[in-house]
């Protein structure tokens with residue numbers, strides 16, 4: 001199975017997110033393998049640039065149902081990690097899946113959206129590339145980000161803090177907290193719009209994708225000029241998980257258990273403080289992308 005997709009009832013190591021199976025640092029490139037006939041490895045035609053905890057894994061796996069999509073198996077971190085970028089485009093291309101000429105290659109690395117270097121580097125590779133950005137309510141995203149780090153720290157036996165202690169310092173919102181910074185969508189999207197026209201950036205509503213994935217996927221198919229192939233029967237709601245799971249190629253599968261974890265209850269006053277602060281940023285973001293979202 002692809003990373004962090006597991007068959008219902010089976011456990012698996014968390015291969016995504018905070019402890020990603022990243023091809024990074026000194027990891028050697030995969031051994032050369034003989035390509036399936038008529039296929040080759042090609043640089044991506046489209047990249048899911050983020051946002052972290054926005055639903056990037058769900059989006060990639062759902063898109064991968066399409067027969068004309070070849071999805072990269074792991075988060076590559078090519079454009080946001082200097083040590084990977086220094087290895088060059090050939091190294092990057094080598095990490096892409098084999099695809100037929102009819103297929104488009106897609107990779108996802110959620111860290112790209114908030115990386116100050118990624119927009120320019122991606123534009124240098126392919127200025128007409130199609131960018132996919134999946135966003136969810138930015139306050140909810142902060143809590144999801146916290147929850148991810150919380151569980152990673154528990155697993156590695158590091159001390160954990162209550163979310164309120166990270167969100168607030170000396171009575172004021174702690175703007176140095178990374179999870180808040182990553183939710184300032186206006187700040188980050190501005191950098192992308194300096195290198196790409198808005199028409200090359202499609203925003204997927206991550207909250208809508210959770211509730212009802214098909215319409216979001218159909219919009220993505222249109223944006224990528226793919227024939228409509230993803231259908232309602234590719235999804236079924238799993239009561240136990242509380243999320244939609246995938247059905248394709250005679251197989252049913254849900255995302256890994258680290259996706260869709262219950263969130264910690266946050267003190268209502270602190271949450272309100274966070275939401276009020278984000279409101280102005282959200283308004284600026286709506287203006288920049290010419291579209292609104294129903295974030296609280």
Ligand SMILES: Nc1ncnc2c1ncn2[C@@H]1O[C@H](COP(=O)(O)OS(=O)(=O)O)[C@@H](OP(=O)(O)O)[C@H]1O
Nearest residue numbers: 017052053054055056057058144243244259260261
């Ligand atoms: N179908 C389905 N199943 C499970 N989870 C789903 C699904 N659709 C969207 N999501 C939401 O995806 C959130 C994780 O986002 P990412 O994959 O972008 O996280 S990461 O940045 O790669 O760690 C994850 O966030 P949390 O709910 O906070 O765990 C989910 O809400």
